[in-house]
Amino acid sequence: MTISTPPPFEALLDEAAPLQSYKDHLAAVAADLIRGFDTGVPVADLLHAKAAVVDRLLIACWKHFLGDRADGLCLVAVGGYGRRELHPHSDVDLLLLTAQPLADNKSCADPVAALFRFLWDIGLKPGQSVRTVEECEQEAERDQTVITNLIECRHLCGDIALFQQLEARLAPERLWPAQAFFTAKLQEQEARYHKYHDTAYNLEPNVKDGPGGLRDIQIIGWVTRRLYGAADLIQLVSRGILSHNEYLELNRARDFLWTIRFALHSLAGRCEDRLLFEYQKQLADRFGYLATDGNQAVEEFMQQYFRTIKGVERLNEMLLQLFQEAMPSRQASTPPVRVDEYFHSVGGYLEAVNEELFRQRPLALLEIFLALQKNPSLLGIRASTIRLIRGSLDIIDDDFRRDPAACRLFMQILREPQGIVHQLRRMNRHGVLAAYLPEFAKVVGRMQFDLFHVYTVDEHSLFVVRNLRRFTLEKHREELPFAYDLSRQIAKPELLYIAGLLHDIAKGSGGDHSEMGERIAGEFCRRHGLGDDDTKLVTWLVRNHLLMSLTAQRKDIADPDVVHEFASAVGSEAYLNHIYLLTLADIRATNPNLWNSWKDALFKELYAVARRALRRGLHNPIAQGEICAARRHDAQRITERLGLPAATTEIVWANLGDEYFLRFAPEEIAWHTIALAGCRDADLPLVLLRPESRWGSAEAFVYMADRDYIFACSTAVLDQLNLTILDARLITTSHGYVLISYQVLEQNNAPIENPLRQTEIADRLRASLLHPTDQAMRVARRQPSQVKHFAVRTQVYFHDDAQARHTVMELLATDQPGLLSKVGQAFTRHGIRVLNAKVSTIGSRAEDVFHITDRDGKPLATEAARQALHASLLALIDEG
Template identity: 60%
Template sequence: MAGLDPRAHDQRLSPPELITVFKDCLRRESAQLVEWFRAGVPAAELIRARSDFMDELLGACWNRFLGPQAEQLALVAVGGYGRRELHPHSDIDILVLLDGGSAPEGRGHAGHQPALTAFFHFLWDIGLKPAQSVRTVEECIDLARDDQTVITNLTEARLIRGSAALFDALESRIGPEHLWSSHQFFEAKMAEQTARHAKYHDTAYNLEPNVKEGPGGLRDIQIIGWIIKRHYHSRNLQDLLRQGWLTEAEYTELIQAQNFLWQVRFALHVLTDRAEDRLLFEYQKELARQFGYSDPDINQAVEAFMQRYYRTVMGLERLNEMLLQLFKEVALHGDLDVLILPINENFQAVNGYVEALTPEVFRQRPLALLQIFLLLQSNTSLLGVRASTIRLIRQHLYLIDEDFRRNPEACRLFMAILRQKTGITQQLRRMNRYGVLAAYLPAFGRVVGRMQYDLFHVYTVDEHTLFVIRNLRRFALERYRDEHPLCNEIFQLIEKPELLYIAALMHDIAKGSNLDHSTLGATIAEEFCVRHGLGRHDTQLVKWLVQNHLLMSMTAQRRDISDPEVIHEFATALRDQTTLDHLYLLTVADIRATNPNLWNSWKDALLKELYLATRWAFRRGLANPLAQTEKIITVKAESRALLKRLGIADDGVERVWKTLNDEYFLRNLPEEVAWHTVAIIACPPDQLPLVLLRPVSQRGSAEIFVYAHNQDFIFAHSTAVLDQLGLTVFDAKIITTGDGYVLNSYHVLEQSGERIRDHLRQAQICAKLRECLVQPDRAPLRVQRREARQIKHFAVPTQLHFHEDPQNRYTLLELVATDRPGLLSKVGQAFRLCDVRLYNAKISTIGSRAEDIFYITDRSNRPLTSAADRRRLSETIVALVGSQ
């Protein structure tokens, strides 16, 4: 850096002039940092240059304000500043050491207080805002004794100015021989890392990762440094190489990863002009450009940049695990009795950890690269893999070539891993972490660290895949039965669970290929099954599951599953109960692994309803499908039985039902019909509109029921109110009676996916909705709810598609658009303006993308077949909701 302005040392400057000089110095230094960074100077050089500049600036301030006292105290850099790692907006942590023995208690502090107060005030006046503390050596020791974060900070301490003797006195008393032994410090840092990783769901592959704190981030490198430095009194990571902890290749990987993350973090600070360590969506496009990733499709460029990021942190996670395991073995437990137990001709157990018998094991017997994971599964007393053996696995990945993959014994070992009763998820994760899974399945290797730039998929493809397998495993275990009782029950019927795991492993393996990932994935799955000796029937089942893994979720969320013909069509596509069982389990596991916020009671109930209806169709026989008339008769009979138990007279029931058409009984469950009927009978005409809410329906959501005189505004106003109240609408049924009334049902949940549990909240919803319907002219149609921050980065072009209803009752309008506040209300307004009647709505939101299906007719209750009418409706919707 250029250094301080000479005027900074001019004793003649007035305080305001001095503040101006130092502010100018800081401004020039910051501008020069940015200029050099943009010119290509590595962040590794710049963060040290900034630290050196800060030493000079603080030293000048120290000498000016402390004067003769400057050598009686010590100005110490701690934390990242102590490591000489200062990004543009990093915290500047400083400690002022006092000589506690130079005066009676309290007087030493008081004697220096005016000068220190002036010093700190000046730093704040010039905009530095340091994190500061003033303590004696004894006070530092007292704090460090009970707080591992304090001892960690002191481990990084570096003298800037002042008394070297005072600083040495501190250094001499914070070693592991005095407090926080190496073992205690190691255990504390491991617990801290475990807790920190848990905050990020134990995965580095979040869509908006934290470069500093997330798993595999800079903090994981610092953990290694702190532990090694404390044990060996070393000062930098190069000591890991000199002392044999890392090979040259591993040290190079560590430093390159650290430098890359420094580049990313530095770029974030420059881009945001603040201490920002999160790779938020709004920064990813610009950073991809800065790092040289270009593609006509900017999303592809972002995905390529983020794949580099994820692969980098995955490598750091692996190095972190290996080094901490090695430290535990050598430095902490090296002097303990070693218990060695033979396992086989390749491995032994050393204090419970698997170790290769010789460094030549994998070169001489490459299949041991798979055998080790099977050993860990079959022997649950084994705790993990010795660090030296992790290193050997990484060094011998090149042996997993095409000949290896086609070796029948390798195929047998891999299938044996998938067929074990325990440890499948754990060992597949370990295989992925060590690079074995990518080497054995090259197609899987291509999706390692691959993100999808949207709000729907919150994990990388490989991480999502392993979460799917984890979910499937949980279905098999009794201790997780309460999470998904039906899934647990069905899993017990699965004869070969490994087929499910293969389908899960393959279902997204072709993501990013620019082809239909389901079709290409099915081809890859078929080749895998043939190579691994699966029979024709099993191969076809796996291939079908991969090809159709989205079929059940799409049918449940986008089709009217109350229609027997939809159920029959779905059942015909599946062909048999076995396929249904496998697809249901895979679908639930897949949705739950895509985004933790996507799964809710509505999806659970909807998929369960589709599963049970299809199972009944198979039991009835596909050659004997349920007719609509038969279903209507059944619904009416079951509804009457419920009403009889409630003591409702038949004449009242008949008075209500005679105004309802068959469509109503086809699309509502018996308990819904009974609830509606009781409500209508009990409501005098002068009390309309009637608005009721029951917090839990059979479909897992709250149901809001509206009974009112038919008016065109009801859907638009109702959805506007529900949206404004922070509710998510999943389904809307619009029934018009023969005598001019409407029965509207809305299935809703809170935006968080939770049910509406609070009674006051339920009353508020009903009151607000009724108020809107009573005074429609005063009801605002514009939703004022704030749009999610990420939405603007994932705008979806508005698309409208018209489809014919097989029964020729409606026209199906498919709307794809950005899911912005008020979307449904605007669509409702468009229907009103275009004289279109709405009968049913299936609402589905995938990240920022709304995919809604509307069942509509014209004013005369006929399908909307006119090209002119369709064009008018399309133009009106686009005008109201926007083109994207």
């Protein structure tokens, strides 16, 4: 591309034009480039055109400021500018090469300073360094990033002989030979991958530096230049290292990533390489992506992005391995070592015995992964064989998928004692898993545009299988001891792996993904020869993989009816074991920040009470009276052991009804009882903080005369203290007092261990309850900036409790500071009493459940009462 009106930099300099003139010309260039981008000019042309404009500017400035005084000086473009790749706000990296230190060249020092000052003044913001040839050599020898920057250097103006000296000093035979350079770049890439958690599937990926990004393509170019002296990847095709199709794929990927980066710079108005949420939707619209059934346009765009970088990662891995094999030190390689009839190893990598293997024996496309499992000392698959696999994926057709031998091989991979997850990931990386399971192909690179699911669906599913495997391994036993012990009781762990692999396979297909997944899982099980019982278990797990999570986190598991309903849905202890392990693996694979001690204790509790119900018999559910009596008995044994007389205990309990004993465990009841037994009127409101409860969280305990503002005020204070409220249980006594138990953690899910912090929480909470004010109910904590891109429409639903004891209110809203306090204020306006609150935050989405009554302890019977509360909630929540 050529700029329509080339800026007359020479004329401007000769006329000593004001600085604004240069800024205006550069702004006109930028606008011209943006117009070109919007009208479909290839992005490569735009990058080169921008570099050409900067070249003209620098050459004109060089002549103007240095003129005939440039002996022994040379201006050199390095880095991306050296490659002629300038995005709208890319750095312009320059090297001023000098024959002698600039300080010793008085006649040039001032003009050079004036040149760079001028470039800064007009807004070019060059990245500049001034070095002699010797200094360049010394710096490059010390730091591989310097040699990387310099091997792409390009002469702009000045002493050409000096530039040629630099090129000679940087030659591989003199500095950083190919093997050393290659090793350094591998280490650099490994460190860069670690920075991004070793996954390309981040919610806000970095287009330039993230795994599979532009840097992965640049590394291929740098190594090619160092190893072969080739400036263009096309020379890899002529050398037989890169196929023509792979070359085209790499170029398409580079152009796609360049296009995104160019658009990011223009949208942000600065150098921005992160694909932030605020830009993802804008780019999807700008590039013309459309919503499809069950998927937003932004999700379609991001799926193409993730699939593109996955391809770059794959090519990067293959080419770097080929480069390693081509190193002079590897030329005299050891002869192949036979592994089996179809494969041998070369340098520790598995290789097909001939190039026609997969055409002659299609089953070898699965056998190669089984061979890697059976030979764990092997490092992986040789690059030449990776290429053969990718070129043979068309062999995996419906006949292949229905072949009983292929199905047996796939099941054997899932049943091997080692390497299951490694090989599933390798199969996914090389396209075999998507070819073998066409439904899985649909979720490869599929993201969900929210703050909850931090991985693509395929990556998440493989993480679930990984977690299920970790539960079985002794070396990970201490991570989740209960899950480890339970996994030892699973007779066929491969059934769990199948359920984990398929549980989200229908995501993005429209409709209920659990129902659709159940059908896909059934077809998979029948095709792979699983018996009726095994098929029934797998399909039930896929259909109900959210059952335990929803029950534990959104229902009152202290309610015997809730427990009985869950146990009835599960049906047997064997199914309970499987759903427990799958649920834990699923949650821990959704978002690394989701799991905490509270969830660990919560799911263990639901498991325990459900197992008790199953063992007792679903036809014989435990009565509420039995539960109350048993808990009273167990709690009294604890209080007596701690020295509290039985008579005192009975006095404390006299005002607490059965509801209290249904909703608290014996050790909680005992702690509350001891606190209340020693409480005087002067101590009210009584506020205590227990740093670790049986739930693995801290318990904030409040006891005081009942007042309407208590819930709103106390939740506001806990929010102001940056605490996460996980659960709230409120009991109103028969003599007009309220007892509240909050389960809380620090916002980073850490326990509250510091005694000073514990005192601060209790003191602040008590002071606010003693003297409630409007200010006490305001939460000034800032909302995370990401949340604004995922606003959730506030919705309120009311349900009748099965036994007509209370009303269940569900609230869906954007998570925000002070949300619970606003709910509490609405309750206060309408005389609502809270019996129980389940608080759940999923990314930016708050999903809270409240069990409420009116002021007289009755359910909200009239539609008018519900609608009035609904209106107040919307007004309070949406005002901020």
